[in-house]
Amino acid sequence: MKTNNTNIKMKLDTSPKNYGDILIEAKDVEVIFNLRGKKLKALRGAGLVLRSGETLTIVGESGSGKSVLSKTLIGMLDKNGTITNGSILYRGVDLARISREEDWLTIRGKRIAMIFQDPMTALNPLKKIGEQIREVIVMHCGLDARASRTAALEMLEKVGITDPERRYEQYPHEFSGGMRQRVVIATAIACNPEILICDEPTTALDVTIQAQILELIKKLQKDMGLSVLFITHDLGVVAKMADKIAVMYAGQVVEEGSVEEIFYDSRHPYTWALLASLPQLGVKGKELFAIKGTPPSLFKEIQGDAFAPRNPYALQVDFYHEPPLFEISPTHRARTWLLDANAPKVEPPEIVVKLREHLKKTTGR
Amino acid sequence: MGKYILRRFWQSIITVLIVLFVMFMLLRLMPKENYFTRDDYINMTEEDRTAYLRNLGVLDNPLVQFVRFLRGFVTGDLGRSITVYPKTPISEILKEKIPYSLWFGLVSVLLSVILGFLMGIGMANNKDKLGDQLGTMYVVAVRAIPSLVYLFLIQMWITHLFNLPMVFYEDEPASWILPAISLSLSGIAWYAIWLRRFMVDEENKDYIKFAIAKGLPRNYIMKRHVLRNALVPLVQYLPSQILLTIAGSLIIESIYSIPGMGGLLVYAIRQQDNTLVQALVCIYSILGVFGVFLGDILMAIVDPRIKLTSAKIEREVTA
Ligand SMILES: Nc1ncnc2c1ncn2[C@@H]1O[C@H](COP(=O)(O)OP(=O)(O)O)[C@@H](O)[C@H]1O
Ligand SMILES: [Mg+2]
Numbered sequence: 001m002k003t004n005n006t007n008i009k010m011k012l013d014t015s016p017k018n019y020g021d022i023l024i025e026a027k028d029v030e031v032i033f034n035l036r037g038k039k040l041k042a043l044r045g046a047g048l049v050l051r052s053g054e055t056l057t058i059v060g061e062s063g064s065g066k067s068v069l070s071k072t073l074i075g076m077l078d079k080n081g082t083i084t085n086g087s088i089l090y091r092g093v094d095l096a097r098i099s100r101e102e103d104w105l106t107i108r109g110k111r112i113a114m115i116f117q118d119p120m121t122a123l124n125p126l127k128k129i130g131e132q133i134r135e136v137i138v139m140h141c142g143l144d145a146r147a148s149r150t151a152a153l154e155m156l157e158k159v160g161i162t163d164p165e166r167r168y169e170q171y172p173h174e175f176s177g178g179m180r181q182r183v184v185i186a187t188a189i190a191c192n193p194e195i196l197i198c199d200e201p202t203t204a205l206d207v208t209i210q211a212q213i214l215e216l217i218k219k220l221q222k223d224m225g226l227s228v229l230f231i232t233h234d235l236g237v238v239a240k241m242a243d244k245i246a247v248m249y250a251g252q253v254v255e256e257g258s259v260e261e262i263f264y265d266s267r268h269p270y271t272w273a274l275l276a277s278l279p280q281l282g283v284k285g286k287e288l289f290a291i292k293g294t295p296p297s298l299f300k301e302i303q304g305d306a307f308a309p310r311n312p313y314a315l316q317v318d319f320y321h322e323p324p325l326f327e328i329s330p331t332h333r334a335r336t337w338l339l340d341a342n343a344p345k346v347e348p349p350e351i352v353v354k355l356r357e358h359l360k361k362t363t364g365r
Numbered sequence: 366m367g368k369y370i371l372r373r374f375w376q377s378i379i380t381v382l383i384v385l386f387v388m389f390m391l392l393r394l395m396p397k398e399n400y401f402t403r404d405d406y407i408n409m410t411e412e413d414r415t416a417y418l419r420n421l422g423v424l425d426n427p428l429v430q431f432v433r434f435l436r437g438f439v440t441g442d443l444g445r446s447i448t449v450y451p452k453t454p455i456s457e458i459l460k461e462k463i464p465y466s467l468w469f470g471l472v473s474v475l476l477s478v479i480l481g482f483l484m485g486i487g488m489a490n491n492k493d494k495l496g497d498q499l500g501t502m503y504v505v506a507v508r509a510i511p512s513l514v515y516l517f518l519i520q521m522w523i524t525h526l527f528n529l530p531m532v533f534y535e536d537e538p539a540s541w542i543l544p545a546i547s548l549s550l551s552g553i554a555w556y557a558i559w560l561r562r563f564m565v566d567e568e569n570k571d572y573i574k575f576a577i578a579k580g581l582p583r584n585y586i587m588k589r590h591v592l593r594n595a596l597v598p599l600v601q602y603l604p605s606q607i608l609l610t611i612a613g614s615l616i617i618e619s620i621y622s623i624p625g626m627g628g629l630l631v632y633a634i635r636q637q638d639n640t641l642v643q644a645l646v647c648i649y650s651i652l653g654v655f656g657v658f659l660g661d662i663l664m665a666i667v668d669p670r671i672k673l674t675s676a677k678i679e680r681e682v683t684a
Binding site for chain 1: 570571572574575576577578579580581582583585589590593594597667668669670
């Protein structure tokens with residue numbers, strides 16, 4: 001909302017009880033970017049619910065709006081973007097209506113922390129590792145020089161960096177990619193945030209390091225009671241990390257549910273397509289399934305279901321009317337006309353059914 | 366670090382020697398008549414001339430001459446000027462002229478750095494806003510208009526406006542102001558535009574995005590991350606710029622009649638004063654190479670990445 005919101009007095013309700021276990025509830029978020037006069041609608045009414053202590057992963061093809069949605073949660077949309085509709089409730093405050101930087105400073109990094117994709121570039125190359133952690137602690141926890149140094153050393157230890165005293169004095173170029181991501185994580189959680197947003201934190205790392213970082217995030221989540229919003233386009237990572245999954249397509253969440261619900265009982269054809277394209281779980285001898293066609297241009301107003309042109313199960317109605325979110329269970333919802341009472345009965349493709357069995361065997365979930 | 370400095374030091378020495386050698390040998394190709402003032406040449410007999418040249422040593426093997434030149438240079442004997450200041454020892458000429466250029470030069474570097482940095486920071490902080498545009502206009506103006514034009518206007522109008530002296534008088538401090546300012550105008554523009562550019566570059570880097578995500582205030586980020594890092598590529602040029610102030614400024618010293626070094630090399634070349642040319646080229650190239658050497662060391666001090674990696678430093682700014 002760009003309208004007269006400058007005078008909103010921000011009052012963060014920090015008492016634990018009032019909001020049940022729902023930490024963040026984003027509804028109908030619409031984000032428009034202005035690109036040299038052209039408008040690009042990156043989010044078209046996206047929503048999500050993040051519950052205390054759980055990991056919600058957002059999956060979807062690149063360009064589906066995962067990063068944009070997560071950036072709205074810490075007020076870090078690029079300058080040319082605005083939230084034009086919707087709300088993001090967090091402890092009694094609508095984050096979508098915060099406009100003053102000062103207000104964000106009490107949330108960003110302190111209560112909601114975020115790490116990004118590339119650890120190689122996320123740290124200041126000319127500043128000692130330790131100092132980069134310490135500056136957050138000084139800023140948000142108000143510790144003095146000595147105490148903040150000790151706290152920074154503790155954080156280094158906590159993320160599995162050996163010999164923290166020596167490492168504290170080193171510069172980023174003396175660290176490997178995996179080690180840098182550990183430092184980035186240490187920085188992010190230095191002030192005990194309650195929410196950690198990870199935007200593809202392992203995409204730039206090689207597979208073994210990736211597994212270590214995922215383990216670390218899981219461990220920290222347990223130890224510190226973090227709620228994690230984990231963005232990835234890798235369903236294999238999802239299977240490892242998620243409690244809940246939100247599937248995004250063209251600026252909307254098209255299906256959301258628990259891991260079990262998405263992997264074993266998904267309803268949206270786009271989710272099926274994603275599952276079928278999962279390389280790690282690919283069925284031997286069968287060609288990897290790729291989703292045909294390209295996502296729609298977000299510069300134009302989309303009519304009907306955005307996935308319809310690529311959807312082999314598309315109904316006539318999909319091309320004219322946007323489907324609502326149908327509720328399948330209290331935690332499971334999907335945005336497809338296939339769930340309408342009048343829709344014909346369809347089964348997910350064979351490959352997805354097979355994958356489910358395969359998944360059961362390999363991950364044990 | 367020590368190893369790095371040592372290696373860069375030897376590289377610098379070798380560079381200087383090569384430059385001096387080439388320059389020296391090229392000057393040996395000049396006609397021998399250059400070693401005479403005009404009157405001497407006319408008044409001397411052929412034998413006198415040969416005796417004079419032999420006495421000067423310019424008839425010896427060039428390699429022998431080169432070694433002698435180096436030895437003289439080290440002991441402070443730069444030879445005598447021939448045509449520009451006939452028969453005056455060059456060291457005396459320099460002793461008299463250098464202080465003027467050096468003092469004006471140092472003041473101007475100081476002014477340029479302080480004002481240029483302030484301006485650059487202001488421009489980066491207000492990117493694409495009015496302040497930035499005004500700053501850019503200033504930079505473009507200083508760069509695009511021939512300096513003679515605006516320097517002349519300053520000399521005519523400002524002196525009139527504030528009732529300042531038109532030319533330099535050693536014992537009248539008010540007459541020092543305008544030359545110092547004039548000398549700084551392009552330096553200010555240079556520092557401002559590069560600092561702005563490097564700050565904007567830094568601001569767009571990923572680590573700044575993460576710094577914002579950390580919840581650090583913008584002012585803090587601008588000061589401790591953006592500015593700090595943007596200064597790194599600039600410190601490299603500071604030593605050269607300070608050292609080369611010795612060379613003075615041809616234009617400013619001539620419009621304000623300052624008896625400094627400005628233009629001395631140009632006159633020496635025009636009047637084919639071989640010994641003066643070789644002394645000046647020698648001094649300037651030593652200072653130039655030494656300035657780059659100091660710059661590289663400064664760079665290694667402020668950029669921790671350089672200590673471990675090789676001596677390769679990107680020279681992005683061209684002065
Ligand atoms: N600053 C911006 N200006 C214009 N378009 C943007 C900007 N940031 C993101 N977008 C667009 O928004 C859409 C969603 O982007 P993003 O959230 O980064 O996708 P992803 O799901 O890969 O993270 C893309 O079409 C992208 O081009
Ligand atoms: Mg992304």
